[in-house]
Amino acid sequence: MQEDDEQVTTCRVNQGSGTGFSPGPEGVNDLMGNDTAADEATRIRAVLKDQPLGLSIKEISLAVGMSRNSVAKYLEVLTATGQLELRHVGNAKLYTLSQRVPVTNIINFTKELIIVIDKSLRIIEASDSLCAFAGASRIEILKTHLSSPPVSLLTPAEEGRLYALLNGGSSWKKEIRILRGSDERYLDGRFIPTRLQNGEPGITLILEDTTVQRQAERAMQERDRLLHTIFQIPTVPRFFIDKNHKVVFWDRALEILTGFKSEEMVGTRLHWKAFYDREQPCLVDLVVDDDTEQIRTVLHGKCTPAPSSDSGYECTTFFPGLGPSGTWLHVTATIIRDSTGSVTGAMETVEDVTQKKQQDFVVEE
Structure with a gap:
């Protein structure tokens, strides 16, 4: 099923601190998986929010009252998960908040049906077009699974195969056929491994209605x-x-x-x-x-x-x-x-x- 080789690449930034810390998904979870770490990451983002030109590790360390080594670890994780951007100005490394539009502001302006699921395969985002297609409200859809109503796009066995994507597998495509009484619909689905805002793995499902073509x-x-x-x-x-x-x-x-x-x-x-x-x-x-x-x-x-x-x-x-x-x-x-x-x-x-x-x-x- 590996139609595409489009894998999410985790950016690794060495701060030259000698720590040898290079977090993949496990490192992200180890560092960010507790309330204290999440609070520290929030403090770093808050400091950078008021500094659009960026700050160095030293400046961030002074602003949040943490050691440079600790700050470097957090910055590496936040950069790897796409929450921060790193740019070089001479010999200096400056960090800024990523200039990203929230996914909810994007998915509602596309003709495709879009779903985002978390590592538990629960739906955490759904586009307006998907809600209209499913005939259900966003509240009814969120926290449900692709194999259960009101979405019901996959069988439980097919849904189970998505765990491979969460563990580093390549994106893949699948044609989905839906029968609702006498109405037959065809969707071309693309399942793409995604890094969520909290740094955890997820999957974005983009569906195109191909019924007319079929x-x-x-x-x-x-x-x-x-x-x-x-x-x-x-x-x-x-x-x-x-x-x-x-x-x-x-x-x-x-x-x-x-x-x-x-x-x-x-x-x-x-x-x-x-x-x-x-x-x-x-x-x-x-x-x-x-x-x-x-x-x-x-x-x-x-x-x-x-x-x-x-x-x-x-x-x-x-x-x-x-x-x-x-x-x-x-x-x-x-x-x-x-x-x-x-x-x-x-x-x-x-x-x-x-x-x-x-x-x-x-x-x-």
């Missing part, structure tokens, strides 16, 4: 699948309707047979005009509705199940309005399904069998 991709795949189906069928006149009975395809062979152009039919429900002088359902309409009762009664038992399909019917019947003297057509209607098995429409093929019928009549006579 739906477009699926529509294109279904179109390609439909075209593949079309070209696998023998070249006989045919047309397709969707499940709302609108024509989506009307081929050239059918134009020649019926005299109706594709542009006259596609997007309409007027396909009946090619075969009847008054409006009535074609076989394809009954098949797409799975109306077997209508197939039996309206077509007077002329139809039989199509041997080439488990959900299609076929029949041979005479259409008096088609052609100068009427036309005998062998009609087959079959269901079209998408990759999930859901009905998306139906296809009707029509084969002119007039000549064969006339030959049969001659033989019978």
Whole structure:
């Protein structure tokens, strides 16, 4: 899952004090993990708040009443966690407060859905966009987990894998699929190891809603699948309707047979005009509705199940309005399904069998 190699780099600053103190995450916790240390760090930040040009270790030591060695240790941790900035002016090292905008002021102005979680995998920040997506208030979301309501973005097993990121793992990406009733949403998630304000490890999750792109991709795949189906069928006149009975395809062979152009039919429900002088359902309409009762009664038992399909019917019947003297057509209607098995429409093929019928009549006579 290591899509990115973007790891949080901890800046280590040697003060030349000879202490050999170089805190990683463990050093940060050891030094800052008690109330006294937190108070001392707060005092250092308070002193620097009034000194925008920065102070040296000696000046900070005098201001807070601590030894230089102790001050150097705190400064190293505060710099490593991004709370202070170090700049060199000649031989002097000057420390200033980091000029950072609070994360809460940033995340609410981005279109992405953003969540920040702490080392216990609890949510400690959530953008307005995330709250709107989850349909919950920030108060309801904070202190919950990604695997539980109201967010419910990961399974417990997937959430457990995040501990690797807290322990120095690389950022990774994951596509998240969410089903809410009949509504399906897709999110591209990027999990980024983050150093929190208190110096502890955390994770920032940035989510981009890619539902529209995925739906477009699926529509294109279904179109390609439909075209593949079309070209696998023998070249006989045919047309397709969707499940709302609108024509989506009307081929050239059918134009020649019926005299109706594709542009006259596609997007309409007027396909009946090619075969009847008054409006009535074609076989394809009954098949797409799975109306077997209508197939039996309206077509007077002329139809039989199509041997080439488990959900299609076929029949041979005479259409008096088609052609100068009427036309005998062998009609087959079959269901079209998408990759999930859901009905998306139906296809009707029509084969002119007039000549064969006339030959049969001659033989019978």
